[in-house]
Amino acid sequence: MLGEISDAIIRVRDITVQFGKTRVLDGLNLDVKRGEILGFVGPSGAGKSVLTRTIIGLVPKLSGRIEVFGVDLDAASASERRGVERRWGILFQQGALFSSLTVRQNIQFPVREYLNVSQRLLDEIMVAKLGMVGLRPEVADRYPSELSGGMIKRVALARALALDPELVFLDEPTSGLDPIGAGDFDELVRTLQRTLGLTVFMVTHDLDSLYTACDRIAVLGNGKIIAAGSIADMQASQHPWLRQYFHGKRARAVMG
Amino acid sequence: MNRKLARRYQLWLVRDRFDKAIRRAEPKGFASVSAEGWALVSGDPTLERIARGDGLALCAAGSWTARFAPVLERMVADAEKLGGTRPSISIDVSQVSKLDTFGAWLIERLRRSLTHGGVEAQIAGLSANYSSLVDEVRRVKAEPIVETDRLTITGMLEQIGRAVAGIGGTLIGLIDMLGAVLTAAAHVLIRPRHFRLTSTIHHLEQVCWRAVPIVVLITFLIGCIISQQGIFHFRKFGADIFVVDMLGVLVLREIGVLLVAIMVAGRSGSAYTAELGSMKMREEIDALRTMGFDPIEVLILPRMLALVLALPILAFLGAMAALYGGGLVAWLYGGVEPEAFLLRLRDAISIDHFIVGLIKAPVMAAVIGIVACVEGLAVQGSAESLGQHTTSSVVKGIFFVIVMDGVFAIFFASIGM
Numbered sequence: 001m002l003g004e005i006s007d008a009i010i011r012v013r014d015i016t017v018q019f020g021k022t023r024v025l026d027g028l029n030l031d032v033k034r035g036e037i038l039g040f041v042g043p044s045g046a047g048k049s050v051l052t053r054t055i056i057g058l059v060p061k062l063s064g065r066i067e068v069f070g071v072d073l074d075a076a077s078a079s080e081r082r083g084v085e086r087r088w089g090i091l092f093q094q095g096a097l098f099s100s101l102t103v104r105q106n107i108q109f110p111v112r113e114y115l116n117v118s119q120r121l122l123d124e125i126m127v128a129k130l131g132m133v134g135l136r137p138e139v140a141d142r143y144p145s146e147l148s149g150g151m152i153k154r155v156a157l158a159r160a161l162a163l164d165p166e167l168v169f170l171d172e173p174t175s176g177l178d179p180i181g182a183g184d185f186d187e188l189v190r191t192l193q194r195t196l197g198l199t200v201f202m203v204t205h206d207l208d209s210l211y212t213a214c215d216r217i218a219v220l221g222n223g224k225i226i227a228a229g230s231i232a233d234m235q236a237s238q239h240p241w242l243r244q245y246f247h248g249k250r251a252r253a254v255m256g
Numbered sequence: 257m258n259r260k261l262a263r264r265y266q267l268w269l270v271r272d273r274f275d276k277a278i279r280r281a282e283p284k285g286f287a288s289v290s291a292e293g294w295a296l297v298s299g300d301p302t303l304e305r306i307a308r309g310d311g312l313a314l315c316a317a318g319s320w321t322a323r324f325a326p327v328l329e330r331m332v333a334d335a336e337k338l339g340g341t342r343p344s345i346s347i348d349v350s351q352v353s354k355l356d357t358f359g360a361w362l363i364e365r366l367r368r369s370l371t372h373g374g375v376e377a378q379i380a381g382l383s384a385n386y387s388s389l390v391d392e393v394r395r396v397k398a399e400p401i402v403e404t405d406r407l408t409i410t411g412m413l414e415q416i417g418r419a420v421a422g423i424g425g426t427l428i429g430l431i432d433m434l435g436a437v438l439t440a441a442a443h444v445l446i447r448p449r450h451f452r453l454t455s456t457i458h459h460l461e462q463v464c465w466r467a468v469p470i471v472v473l474i475t476f477l478i479g480c481i482i483s484q485q486g487i488f489h490f491r492k493f494g495a496d497i498f499v500v501d502m503l504g505v506l507v508l509r510e511i512g513v514l515l516v517a518i519m520v521a522g523r524s525g526s527a528y529t530a531e532l533g534s535m536k537m538r539e540e541i542d543a544l545r546t547m548g549f550d551p552i553e554v555l556i557l558p559r560m561l562a563l564v565l566a567l568p569i570l571a572f573l574g575a576m577a578a579l580y581g582g583g584l585v586a587w588l589y590g591g592v593e594p595e596a597f598l599l600r601l602r603d604a605i606s607i608d609h610f611i612v613g614l615i616k617a618p619v620m621a622a623v624i625g626i627v628a629c630v631e632g633l634a635v636q637g638s639a640e641s642l643g644q645h646t647t648s649s650v651v652k653g654i655f656f657v658i659v660m661d662g663v664f665a666i667f668f669a670s671i672g673m
Contacts, residue, residue, distance in 0.1 A: 115325045164357050
């Protein structure tokens with residue numbers, strides 16, 4: 001089910017994460033291929049966000065190995081780790097925009113910190129990124145509190161893309177968006193993946209996203225990956241949760 | 257197991273901090289690579305000029321990516337000067353090994369500025385992989401947006417004007433809140449079932465019970481200091497014993513309540529503002545309102561009531577602690593025996609002093625509470641705004657406490673208390 005993939009961009013081996021006495025991830029293995037959009041699903045509270053946060057280093061793990069871009073994150077030196085961090089972008093569930101900075105400053109922040117470029121180029125790149133996520137340059141001087149939920153997600157994506165990362169983590173990108181907005185967002189992710197050659201790791205609950213945007217799907221349950229493969233594999237699976245998820249009322253409505 | 261995990265977490269935190277420190281210490285960017293050194297390392301971007309007939313070809317090669325943005329920007333700026341020197345210029349990107357938004361935009365920018373120079377510039381040799389990216393940046397509108405917050409005289413005058421107008425607004429806001437709280441209180445008096453006892457008790461614990469140690473400690477120390485200073489200076493006139501008069505009057509009338517009110521403004525006023533402010537930010541207050549509850553009644557009235565009850569209690573405890581500290585120092589440092597101290601204290605102060613001190617306490621509590629609640633509800637969406645309003649809650653709270661104290665001093669002097 002989980003064959004070794006030679007050109008894996010993320011390689012997770014035997015990850016165990018525990019909070020107090022609850023074991024959230026229990027010997028989990030996962031590979032993400034270069035250039036794919038991996039949809040990551042599972043019941044609420046199964047630990048999807050925990051896995052994402054463990055990979056990006058926000059949650060300490062008990063044991064296991066995580067390699068991103070072929071770098072073992074535990075063994076990496078500070079500068080190697082920084083190199084990896086520059087090559088990924090993260091979209092948090094609530095956007096996590098800096099509330100005291102404008103949209104412009106939010107998007108320029110990582111660029112300004114990492115690259116010594118002129119204000120003119122910063123502004124131009126900011127406008128380009130806003131355009132990519134489908135926003136007009138006029139929103140640049142608004143504060144996050146003056147944006148709608150969908151715009152916050154888009155600006156957060158623009159910020160995640162600011163340094164042209166090779167890998168993007170999206171934590172429930174379409175939650176809280178209306179179906180049309182969510183559809184646009186899926187389309188956007190797909191387009192960006194094509195234009196920029198991105199690898200996308202997407203935690204989602206949205207069946208539409210799985211059907212329209214994802215190349216491959218991994219399912220988390222009981223702290224392990226219980227299935228991984230194409231949407232057809234998922235539908236063929238006999239696992240009870242998968243059957244319910246992909247053959248339930250909502251799934252039929254989506255496929256209908 | 258838990259301990260092991262906690263240890264790991266701590267180690268991880270240390271490493272995280274260490275990483276950040278390193279990151280700060282290291283120089284930024286990759287611009288330190290010298291211009292001559294570019295071509296030596298494979299993958300580094302180049303932009304060569306090759307003459308083709310009477311035209312010119314700019315051959316881009318290497319990886320045109322964010323990593324090399326500072327270098328790329330300089331190369332492109334140099335090449336932009338060529339605009340208008342040749343009848344035709346083409347940009348050949350067939351040798352570019354890697355392209356991202358930064359590179360694509362800089363090539364597009366170069367094309368545009370060469371075209372603007374009166375020459376037709378073209379991009380040649382674009383691979384199919386990157387054409388969609390170049391198409392994407394081609395849609396970017398070039399005119400840079402200029403941020404307008406320059407420091408000008410009119411701008412400064414405007415700020416002063418706004419600040420002055422803001423004072424009036426603050427006063428109106430306070431009166432507005434006072435009215436709203438009194439209305440809510442009257443409403444609760446008519447329908448006692450609406451009174452939130454649990455919430456009030458909870459806040460009473462927070463602002464009163466938990467404040468006792470720090471209030472007692474600080475007033476005790478202040479009492480000691482006043483007594484020590486009094487004895488030190490009064491001794492020159494042989495008037496040691498009058499330190500008891502000074503201590504008694506000062507502590508009971510002024511210092512006790514004023515000091516405690518300032519501490520409460522800093523401790524509980526700020527907490528109220530931060531609590532209400534973050535509830536405002538997360539739309540919790542709007543949620544309450546839509547469910548048919550009055551936020552004043554649910555959130556503010558219990559807090560105000562707790563504060564109004566707490567401050568007299570704390571002021572009393574503070575006054576006792578200050579007298580105790582003063583007495584202790586008078587005994588140990590000034591040689592005033594406790595019996596003599598108490599006898600003198602009985603002569604020096606009357607019940608009036610004590611009453612004057614305690615009457616002020618609930619009024620000051622109300623002022624602190626109202627300021628804190630007004631500021632809390634004024635918080636806008638950002639973390640910065642929360643910080644500003646919490647600061648101004650404490651500053652205004654302390655200011656109004658001192659103003660009230662002055663007003664009370666005049667009032668009590670005129671009625672001879």
